[in-house]
Amino acid sequence: xxxxxxxxxxxxxxxxxxxxxxxxxxxxxxxxxxxxxxxxxxxxxxxxxxxxxxxxxxxxxxxxxxxxxxxxxxxxxxxxxxxxxxxxxxxxxxxxxxxxxxxxxxxxxxxxxxxxxxxxxxxxxxxxxxxxxxxxxxxxxxxxxxxxxxxxxxxxxxxxxxxxxxxxxxxxxxxxxxxxxxxxxxxxxxxxxxxxxxxxxxxxxxxxxxxxxxxxxxxxxxxxxxxxxxxxxxxxxxxxxxxxxxxxxxxxxxxxxxxxxxxxxxxxx
Ligand SMILES: NC(=O)c1ccc[n+]([C@@H]2O[C@H](COP(=O)([O-])OP(=O)(O)OC[C@H]3O[C@@H](n4cnc5c(N)ncnc54)[C@H](O)[C@@H]3O)[C@@H](O)[C@H]2O)c1
Numbered sequence: 001x002x003x004x005x006x007x008x009x010x011x012x013x014x015x016x017x018x019x020x021x022x023x024x025x026x027x028x029x030x031x032x033x034x035x036x037x038x039x040x041x042x043x044x045x046x047x048x049x050x051x052x053x054x055x056x057x058x059x060x061x062x063x064x065x066x067x068x069x070x071x072x073x074x075x076x077x078x079x080x081x082x083x084x085x086x087x088x089x090x091x092x093x094x095x096x097x098x099x100x101x102x103x104x105x106x107x108x109x110x111x112x113x114x115x116x117x118x119x120x121x122x123x124x125x126x127x128x129x130x131x132x133x134x135x136x137x138x139x140x141x142x143x144x145x146x147x148x149x150x151x152x153x154x155x156x157x158x159x160x161x162x163x164x165x166x167x168x169x170x171x172x173x174x175x176x177x178x179x180x181x182x183x184x185x186x187x188x189x190x191x192x193x194x195x196x197x198x199x200x201x202x203x204x205x206x207x208x209x210x211x212x213x214x215x216x217x218x219x220x221x222x223x224x225x226x227x228x229x230x231x232x233x234x235x236x237x238x239x240x241x242x243x244x245x246x247x248x249x250x251x252x253x254x255x256x257x258x259x260x261x262x263x264x265x266x267x268x269x
Pocket of ligand 1 (some may be wrong): 035
């Protein structure tokens with residue numbers, strides 16, 4: 001990782017997930033700054049990473065002319081504003097998913113990064129998962145036949161977040177995989193959810209997508225479920241495949257199964 005070793009990084013957000021990012025960026029790059037609103041988190045991280053400067057102010061961090069890139073791991077509603085501030089200061093940005101909560105805000109960030117020649121990278125970590133690469137290879141090779149539908153299950157009885165619902169927190173992962181596999185944009189999307197723990201923050205969401213090619217996709221996202229599932233199923237006319245990330249050894253299973261009529265109508269819309 002020679003090229004990365006020189007990148008001077010500052011991270012804002014040192015919570016549950018930020019802890020993992022800091023550990024990796026400290027290994028891979030030059031960790032210069034740590035920023036968090038909480039004094040307790042700042043103290044803990046200052047002890048752990050004595051080579052980095054610690055602050056509660058993103059302004060102070062991005063004023064450092066030597067800083068190349070900013071990593072953002074704060075709660076979702078803060079992402080867009082922080083990412084914009086860092087890009088405007090001329091810093092490359094890695095921002096946890098989703099980088100923004102509105103399409104217009106996302107477009108603004110992408111335009112800003114393009115204009116300034118900066119990297120804007122969202123934390124879509126599943127796109128780097130070998131299991132997802134295998135799924136993509138199976139889809140693209142045509143072994144499954146035409147893909148008819150894809151659906152994701154991301155459920156458990158888990159950490160219930162207070163300021164981002166199951167769609168923002170869990171669904172972004174599945175959506176990134178579905179768009180990668182199908183390589184087209186949905187023409188129709190709908191999501192319905194309900195909350196029973198934190199008012200207004202949906203802990204169960206069902207989301208449906210339809211694509212111009214006729215393919216459909218579904219996501220079941222929940223923190224209120226008896227099953228712990230991290231699963232993506234792709235149904236083709238010829239074969240079906242399941243990627244099960246809860247399996248330790250056999251994460252991908254190809255089912256050599258299809259309905260004869262689905263096979264016969266290959267190629268018809
Ligand atoms: N890629 C993944 O699989 C994955 C997993 C978990 C969380 N995440 C994402 O990581 C992000 C953080 O989640 P988390 O679980 O670590 O949350 P968290 O609440 O544990 O941590 C957030 C931290 O940000 C700090 N903070 C909040 N607003 C701030 C601001 N304006 N300036 C500076 N510091 C601020 C808080 O003090 C806290 O320490 C979320 O976007 C979440 O979706 C990603």
